[in-house]
Amino acid sequence: MTSFVTTPIFYANGDPHLGHAYSGIIADIFHRFRQLTGQKNVFITGTDEHGLKIASTAQSAGTDVTKFVDTKAAVFSGLWPELDIHPDIFIRTTQQEHKDHISAVWQQLFENNDIYLGKYSGQYCVACEQFYSPRELEGNLCPVHRREVETVEEETYLFRLEKYRQRLLEYYLTHPELITPKHFQDSIVSLLQEGPLEDLSVSRINNAWGIKVPNNNEHTVYVWIDALFSYITAIQQTGNANQSISQTVHVLGKDILKFHALYWPAFLLALELPLPEKLVVHGWWTINGQKISKSNPETTVNPNTFSHQLSSDGLRYALVRQKPLFRDGNVAIEELTEVVNADLANNLANLVKRNNTLILKYFDGQLEETIKHTLDDDCEQLLASCQNELERVIHSYKEYDLYQATLILKQILDQLNTFFHQRTPWLISKGRDSQHVRNTCFVVGNILRQVVLSYAPITPRLSGSVLAEFGIDISEGLLRSSIELSAINISQSNSHFARIQLGN
Ligand SMILES: [Zn+2]
Structure with a gap:
């Protein structure tokens, strides 16, 4: 229907x-x-x-x-x-x-x-x-x-x-x-x-x-x-x-x-x-504290002014991340820039880049699906926790609560970044156990794929770019609430989101 x-x-x-x-x-x-x-x-x-x-x-x-x-x-x-x-x-x-x-x-x-x-x-x-x-x-x-x-x-x-x-x-x-x-x-x-x-x-x-x-x-x-x-x-x-x-x-x-x-x-x-x-x-937006009104040209600027500063993904994300839909909010470009850089550039794109760089460098870009049978307890715990949170993201979308969806996605990314830093997979160059690193990259990569997919309605370009690196086309019916662990095959590791510099 x-x-x-x-x-x-x-x-x-x-x-x-x-x-x-x-x-x-x-x-x-x-x-x-x-x-x-x-x-x-x-x-x-x-x-x-x-x-x-x-x-x-x-x-x-x-x-x-x-x-x-x-x-x-x-x-x-x-x-x-x-x-x-x-x-x-x-x-x-x-x-x-x-x-x-x-x-x-x-x-x-x-x-x-x-x-x-x-x-x-x-x-x-x-x-x-x-x-x-x-x-x-x-x-x-x-x-x-x-x-x-x-x-x-x-x-x-x-x-x-x-x-x-x-x-x-x-x-x-x-x-x-x-x-x-x-x-x-x-x-x-x-x-x-x-x-x-x-x-x-x-x-x-x-x-x-x-x-x-x-x-x-x-x-x-x-x-x-x-x-x-x-x-x-x-x-x-x-x-x-x-x-x-x-x-x-x-x-x-x-x-x-x-x-x-x-x-x-x-x-x-x-x-x-x-x-x-x-x-x-x-609700409504004010711009620098002023109500949008035809009589005030500063407030009726073309919306592309903002998307040129923040990128289209950045603007879309910031507008749903800054406040619950029904509330009124204020657009101050510095604040929006901060949240976009923190969440999309640092928390998301940077983690993708670091994890995929390790996979590319130390595992020839390939992690087999069978790794899922060798995961240690910390990996399993992370998976279970993120699985639970991702279900809540889907639920929030279904309830039209985009603000809540972005908050939970941010929590998942915080958790993933903490896990990545505690596991120090980059120390593989200094003799870190390779199975430990392989498990880390496999779990982080699999969760990231699902996280990026969950972001896709809000940030279609960023998500499309990351998923393409994983060899996935954004297509209908792709988004599910469960993480299905599968092989990772990548041939490059790109930067997917450039930090926003104000004054451009
Ligand atoms: Zn009137």
Whole structure:
């Protein structure tokens, strides 16, 4: 069965920044993990290209709006390869098949009487292009822009959100792990328990840049239905049924939790579709202590600025190693450099280099599988301990806890480095017992292979380079939780990760 991992469908109003890259990296890691463990998984990302804000940004840039979104979509899709993010589907909400899909969705919701024409009056932030309920406002100010909202009343189509509140609540109560981490699910459950939900405005009359509402071309479909259903348009493009949304993991920032945890499942219930498998909610990054914001150019730098400094592997690793996904964190390049050098350059790549150099020099690059029958107790103990830890790494990946996975991997490497230093295999040149050295290199090499494979979803280049030295192609289904001791055959011993020097 095919499973799916998605990033949010990013709003193509500006250029991608670190926040977008973070969502993309997390989704790419989940995707690679699933592939490495033998699951067929499709990775979906894309751009949300409609709405008043895009139309007015294009206009003030003096650009035709179609050309504007073409350019932005190209910038987003062009960013991913440099970060080793490889989506299978890049969906754009301006694609004809998406427009057709949205028309069909609308038609069905309308015929079911889930959508009706009414009036909506509310507090509206022009910059957000969004209505806010009184409790979301800070005084009379938009919580995002801190500018005064306006009272706006207009004709709009409304979706009967309240009609699905009870069913949603029951669903969440019977699926307590739908949203991870759990405290986000708790917040949604209490919202649902609090009482009636206002019907949701799902069209706009003052915006021409959007998908026309069938049979009422005064209106265009508003972002909720337009953007969220792009996940299913993308699934359709893979030849799978709409029901595959039930095998879909959505990666999203906490700022868009409500859209994904309330509106989206309510729409799906209305269409009698299953709900997603999982919502993985992540926090935000500040850059040098400053919130990422369009009004602060220092924070909206191209994410490749960081990958050029840290390497793509280094950036990917640092972002998941620095904090649990759901927390907020701060990017200070010196700190990230330190952790990347300590963990990837010293702890991992350097140990691979030293161990493989010994194997090459003293054993012609070959250690037979039969060595596994001659291991001493210390080797056996190390194996048992690392085996146990590697199972916990796999478990952490499955629980979408990438931070925990990196912590355990680091512990394993600490243990391996300590073992290597206590065993002093390099003293073979000074007459150290050769069987002792052979056992050491064999055990360390075998564990390293498995460790490097476990790192592969996060650091694909480094892992690919090390595994190639061991004569292993990264391929589907390779990652298992058990260490299977086997022969080591190498013909060279390379440096796989250059220490990051700042100031490059
Ligand atoms: Zn606002």
